[in-house]
Amino acid sequence: MARTIRAGRLRSVAVGTGLLVLAGALALLPATGASAHDYLVSSTPAADSTQTTALSKVVLTFDDRVLDLSGDGSSNVVIVTDAAGKHFETACSTIADTDVSVPVALGDSGRYTVQWQIVSADGHTVANSIRFRYDRPQSAPVATGAATRPTCGDQAPAASSAPVAVPSASASAGAASEAPAVTSTLEATGSASAPSSGSGLGIALGVGGGIVGLALVAVVVVLVRSRPKGAAPAREE
Structure with a gap:
């Protein structure tokens, strides 16, 4: 009788422990979602849109605040280039939440x-x-562009930023059709090694799943070991 009561208590403890571990693992999921990397939610101009009016600035809006680690905005870089790779940003980027x-x-x-x-x-x-x-628009001026982006903070450009002469309209059209893909200045600064936005969440989900799996295995082992051995069958009245 005492052995049966003890086995029942062990099963109750095992089930309760498994449920607590499962609840803890599930509680971690909202936190990992909140710590995911920022992603773009809108922009001016919008992606793949056609801008038909004069443009004075490009604005990128993200789902969460952007950090300014340098204090002068140089830790965040935004560049605007044409098909020939010329730069048309006139100053450093600024951050507002x-x-x-x-x-x-x-x-x-x-x-x-x-x-x-x-x-x-x-x-x-x-x-x-x-x-x-x-x-x-016909009334909008035509900027010359530059060979490199403006110097921001301690980020010095790799080459001279002397203005580039504006080619004729026909030459521009030819350059747009024949020029190779624009080489990313950001990749030269090491951005290519940046982690993907979903890596942290995937790792957390994997860890949480592993914890839940181990908890379930532990519950099964405890239940099996706590089963009475050689228990006599019930007597018939």
Whole structure:
């Protein structure tokens, strides 16, 4: 009788322990979702859109605040280039909570690429890019562009930033069709090694699943070992 009571208590303790471990693992999931890397939720201009009015700045809006580790905005980089790789950002980027903006002076009509490298709220570096098309209004000026981006903080450009002459409209069209893909300046600064936005969440889910699995195995082992051995069958009245 005492052995049966003891086995029942062991089973109760094992089940209770398993439930507590499961609840703890599930409680970790919302926290891991909150610590995921920032991602772009909107932009001006929008991705793959056509800008038909003069543009003075590009604004990127993220799902969470962007960190300014340097204090002068240089820890976050936004560049705007055309098909030939010329830069059209006129100053360093600025941060306002979830918004990162950079002033621009665009050149002639064509496709432009916005590339960024930011420090997300969880402290990790995130890099990505979008493209848009610019149909320059007749009244809008045509900027010359530059060979490199502006110097921001201690981030010195690799080459001279002397202005680049604006080619004719026909030459621009030819460059847009024949120029190779724009080489990312951000990759040269090490952004290519930035972790993907879903890596932290995937690891946490894997750890949580492992904990739950081990808890279930432990419960089964305790239940098996606590089963009475050689118990006499019930007597018939």
